[in-house]
Amino acid sequence: MPPDWQLSVWITSLVDNWSVLDEVGKVLASNYFAPKVAAIILVCLWFGTRNYARREYNQKVIVGVAVGTALGFIVAESLCLIQDQTGDFWNRPYLNHDEAKFAMEKLYFPLPDSSFPSNAMCGLAAIATGIGFADRRAAIAVWILVALWAFGRMYVGVHYPVDIAGGILIGATCALIGRYAVLRFDHTLSWLLAKARMFYMA
């Protein structure tokens, strides 16, 4: 049992008290709100930057974000696979606590993989960290999405806070590696963006 299990029990015990909060929690926990809004922000940065030179810089940053996010997912999935192999499986809250089980059954659905780390947080934290190099306001907006999605996931009983923290840490670290990789291959990236411009994609 993770050390922060009481916090998870407290959050999931809020379910069924306010129907509005339940609906909001369901929306926030789903894969259709936070990732889609983050994608809109990324598309806006890619195509919508007014200044030509700044746009190319932002596009390079976004490629770094993509590299970092992919790397983050690989690390998170690998950790889940290792847990599968060793049998030292980190159970989700709904398997350990009645409050979380009730929350999951009412608002969400069971997930088959390990609770730690949160893949969702890993991906979104990588985006939030990465686009901080391009636009601070966009980064703040995505960090707010991270917080909302994290709350949603804990509210419906599929993650402990430590899963969220682990996912964010992995995602942020991988985003920095992605940023470094982009700086390292700047010339190749400039060439690729020139090719993308031929197809009106950059």
Next chain:
Amino acid sequence: MVWESILLVFLLGLGTFQVIASWADFKGISFFRHRIVGYVFGVVLIIGAFAWFFIAVKVGEGGPKGQHDDQALSTLIGGGLALLLTGFLPSIIKYRSYRKHHENADSSEGIEVFKQMTLLQAIHHRSNTLGKDK
């Protein structure tokens, strides 16, 4: 669930591209003459798409299959369709208004050309330029 997800991405993409067209003054991919109309249309489409999806579609019912497996597919199909419509629809509805303008256009690169011409005009303009070079 997959079809609803594709439609959601399509509507979000369409709305986002119209907001971008208004913001960056890309007249060639805007559906409208006035920028303010593009902003309003884009924002209403984005908010409306989310509202429709979360009210009409039971997001929890599909289970992990409904939420995870269709993400890449819906992004690819919905986003691709939104991109195609954003590129080609203004080429058709703005054909006359931009017909003379694009003949004098400079040789901007990439999406920068949409400040002066539509997608089909840009393709036509480039093929003409390449023909003259040869």
